[in-house]
Amino acid sequence: QQPVQSPQAVILREGEDAVINCSSSKALYSVHWYRQKHGEAPVFLMILLKGGEQKGHEKISASFNEKKQQSSLYLTASQLSYSGTYFCGTEINYGGATNKLIFGTGTLLAVQP
Amino acid sequence: NAGVTQTPKFQVLKTGQSMTLQCAQDMNHEYMSWYRQDPGMGLRLIHYSVGAGITDQGEVPNGYNVSRSTTEDFPLRLLSAAPSQTSVYFCASRPRGDRTYEQYFGPGTRLTVT
Numbered sequence: 001q002q003p004v005q006s007p008q009a010v011i012l013r014e015g016e017d018a019v020i021n022c023s024s025s026k027a028l029y030s031v032h033w034y035r036q037k038h039g040e041a042p043v044f045l046m047i048l049l050k051g052g053e054q055k056g057h058e059k060i061s062a063s064f065n066e067k068k069q070q071s072s073l074y075l076t077a078s079q080l081s082y083s084g085t086y087f088c089g090t091e092i093n094y095g096g097a098t099n100k101l102i103f104g105t106g107t108l109l110a111v112q113p
Numbered sequence: 114n115a116g117v118t119q120t121p122k123f124q125v126l127k128t129g130q131s132m133t134l135q136c137a138q139d140m141n142h143e144y145m146s147w148y149r150q151d152p153g154m155g156l157r158l159i160h161y162s163v164g165a166g167i168t169d170q171g172e173v174p175n176g177y178n179v180s181r182s183t184t185e186d187f188p189l190r191l192l193s194a195a196p197s198q199t200s201v202y203f204c205a206s207r208p209r210g211d212r213t214y215e216q217y218f219g220p221g222t223r224l225t226v227t
Contacts, residue, residue, distance in 0.1 A: 002155070005155075029213065041220055042156070043218075047215060049212065089216070098163075099144040099146060099161050099207075099209070100171070101146065102171075103157070103158075105154060106155045106156075
C-alpha cells in the first residue's frame with residue numbers, strides 16, 4: 001500500500017524548478033504532502049482531495065490526478081530553504097476520510113547556492 | 114497549546130527489555146498515529162486510533178502494542194525490544210471530521226536497542 005515516490009533524490013541550484021511524483025496502486029481519497037528538515041519532525045505543506053484539484057503554497061504547488069492515482073509536487077524558483085526530504089501521504093478511498101495515512105519513502109531535495 | 118509532545122527524546126534499551134513511549138496532545142484531536150522512520154524506508158505506520166478505546170494496526174505492528182484510554186494520550190509499548198526496533202518514532206494527531214485534515218507530528222523519540 002506504500003505509495004511510490006520519484007525521484008529518490010534531486011539536486012538543484014537556487015532558482016531552478018523541480019517536480020516530485022507520488023503514485024499509488026489503490027484508489028485514493030486524498031494525498032498529503034510534508035517536508036522534513038534533518039533532525040526535525042515532518043511539517044505539513046498541503047492536502048489534495050479527489051477531484052483533480054490543484055493547490056498552492058508560496059511557490060510550491062501540487063496536483064492530484066484521481067484517475068491515475070498520482071500526485072505531483074511542483075517547486076518553482078527553488079530557494080535554499082526548500083532543502084529537505086519531501087513525503088507524500090495517501091489515504092485510500094474507502095468512501096471518506098480515515099486515519100490510515102500511509103507515507104512514501106521520501107524524496108531528498110538539496111538546493112545549492 | 115503545546116501541540117503533540119513525546120517523551121523521552123532519547124532512549125537506549127538492551128535486547129529483551131520493555132518500555133513505553135509516551136505521546137500526548139492538547140488539541141482535542143480524535144485521530145492519533147504512531148510512525149517509525151528508518152533510513153530509506155520513509156515513515157511507516159505502526160498503529161493508529163480514531164478515538165478513545167479504538168485502535169487498529171498499521172503497516173508494521175509486530176512487536177508493538179497500543180491503547181487509547183483518553184483522547185489526549187496514545188502510548189506505544191515495546192514488549193521485548195529487538196535491535197530491529199532501533200529507529201526514530203513519531204507520534205501524530207489530527208482532527209476527525211467530514212474531510213481529511215493536516216497531521217501534526219510530535220518531535221520524535223530516538224530509540225537505540227543494543
